[in-house]
Amino acid sequence: MKKILAVLLAAALAASALCACAAKGKSGTVSTNGSTSMEKVIGALQEQFMSDNPGVKVTYDATGSGTGIEAVMNGTCDIGLASRKLKDTETGLTATTIALDGIAIIVNADNSLGDISLDQIASAFTGETKNWKDLGGDDLEISCIGRESGSGTRDGFESITGTADKCVLAQELTSTGAVIEAVKNSKNAIGYASLSAAQGQAGIKILTVGGVECSEATVLDGTYAIQRPFNLVTKDGGKLSDAAQAFFDFATSKAAAALITNAGAVPTAK
């Protein structure tokens, strides 16, 4: 009796091993690291890819664009994620844009303002304008919420509004979601966050900049000025593993476009 059981067990194990081999296709781990703004986009791509390729595990560490670039340079991750262009000092890397993302200027839903100009944004964030009434709003002190220094969102915001090194922030938070939360909880607040994260959130209002609404269409045709690319960063001269290459190809393909749009960014795949 015992012997029969043992043989059956061994056969079952062997069969399952064979089946597993047959069903696998690709296997391995793909590690991505970087921008917190790309969370929704990468999350959707990761989930779809993992359900299409059950043997592969894709991990995402939301550490900020700066760290992501560093990680791919050091080889501690396969694909770096940066929500900004590469700097001149970041050599030996290739950035492949998979989407464009608008940086929405958000205020609390109870704020009476609806539109703001680039100059007004700059003066609010540098502390020149201290009260909402100077911008046409209510008599409340302006509270600027921004991101940490390694953030791609901050980098994009500051370079386009010309406020690099000059921002006076009431709070410095480490993710796009945290900024949205903080603005939701404070009537005086103004902040900047990725459009893909800010869309559809209750409790905040996305301002129009110079009369231009922040939407996928205006980001795509460039009329909305405050935008930046979502980049997949890879090391020059290095070869990605099969699984990582497959994920890369998937993310840059047209098949991913619908997922990217759902996540709120503007796909750039041709």
Add this chain to the structure above:
Amino acid sequence: MKDTGMAKRLARDRARRGLLYFCAGLTCCILLTMIGEILYRGLGSLTWKLVSTQSSYLRNTIGILPNILNTLYIIFVALVIALPVGVGAAVYLTEYAASKRLVRVIEFATETLTGIPSILFGLVGMLVFLQLLGLQEGILAGGLTLVVMILPTIIRTTQESLKTVPDAWREGALALGAGKWRVVRTVVLPNAMDGILTGCILAAGRIVGESAALLFTAGFGFVLNDFAGSLQSSSATLTVALYVYASERGETGVAFAIACLLLLLTLLLNLAADRAAKKFKNREAPVCRKS
């Protein structure tokens, strides 16, 4: 003069009592507010779906099963390593130690470990386990960091329970010709089991509540993993998940649901520790292991 001021003294006595009641009442209020808020905001979101699935971007749902599993995995890893070492250290301190000075040094070191804040453990854990030893962010690195943190708890409670084993029992065994290790193995340890168990439960309680030490060692990953996979894969425990959902994703309902879960776990662990402590205080006859 003083003794005829009885009325004044009684009045002051009443005033001081009032102050005491006020303080206790204030503490009570703070407690009730905290627990009340957590239950009020969290129970509604604590659904079966939340605790039994993982988060999905495609379906736009949130699930904390991976985090629950990660917490259990890390308790296991940390205890499996810390128990032998901690019990061993306590045994050395109470049974074997020859030089009083060495005992004092070890006890001083253990005391020092309790005072170090968890963020520093996380920092050093990252330096040693991730950078020096080359491990990946995951349950293994996180568990090893926690080992250093809970070691003092285990050493202390084991020491206390070892001290309650009457010397007479040890001497009896030694008189029968047993070597020290044999005495420890067959007489001392079996009778100290309850205390060691209490130490385990206390340590588990500490692990459940830990977050700062795990941020950079166990990571923020929300992917569902089996035990082997989680060891070297970025895995967020319940506390880290609470932090992320609350401050970065703005899902305060989910965060409070996790808080409810943590509250429940803490309550259960406290009750278990109390029960185990009572059992070990009421021990009567010695338990002797057959060699």
Add this chain to the structure above:
Amino acid sequence: MRKRKAALEQLMRMVFLLCGIVSVAFVLLISVYLIIAGLPAIREIGLWKFLFGTKWAPTFSEPAYGILPFILTSIYGTAGAALLGVPLGVLTAVFLAKAAPPRAASLLHTAVELLAGIPSVVYGLVGMILLVPAIQRLFGLSSGACLLAAILVLAVMILPSIVSVSENALRAVPEEYEQASLALGATGTETWFRVSLPAAKSGVAASIVLGLGRAIGEAMAIIMVSGNVANMPGLFRSVRFLTTAVASEMSYAAVGSLQRQALFSIGLVLFLFIMLLNAFLNLVIKKGGGRR
């Protein structure tokens, strides 16, 4: 046979000795690592500029690495938490140990134990949702995330430690002391405040040390309520503590950069602070109360 037994005994003795010195090894490891990791940045930035510089801006085009804001914030925060938490905690302990009817005492005792076990992130969460908006409304600020919020959260966090350890110390006061005092005509509270408390001095002091240690080392609870901007501390300003400075920038400071090394140096400073605090307080306790 006897030789094998003896060899086994020796072996186990070695094993246990190794286990014993593990704690010492860990403490040394931690100290050594923090020093190795923390010194380079201090050397490059300059000790004086690092400790007493008032501007922390590691990523500006002209970086500044002064951590005085963090040091002062940690000191003020801990002091504020102690100011609020210690009196409340000790008086509650007196209530629990002496004045409370037994059923209420045991109920409150269980509740305090539960509070002690609650993870720090949960305190941060409740603070973020309840305290921060309340402070904002009460004081008409533009953002409620400030030093005051952190102090309140810390005070609530150290309350359970102070209450339970002080309560134990008070209960351990020999009844004869109190009975003698009452026999001499003192009232209840006079006895508790003038006899029991002084007799329990070392236990109460130990509870304060425990509470202070917890307050200065706390990171997660206050990161959610204090605003995290590297300002010089002000009660209603957004501030960063030594602990939250490490926690908030570590995940994105580039490996090998001066910024990251400066964060390790902050860790080293925090470590030294705590060692000094413990040493100082232990000295004060030994001098003042005398060990039992």
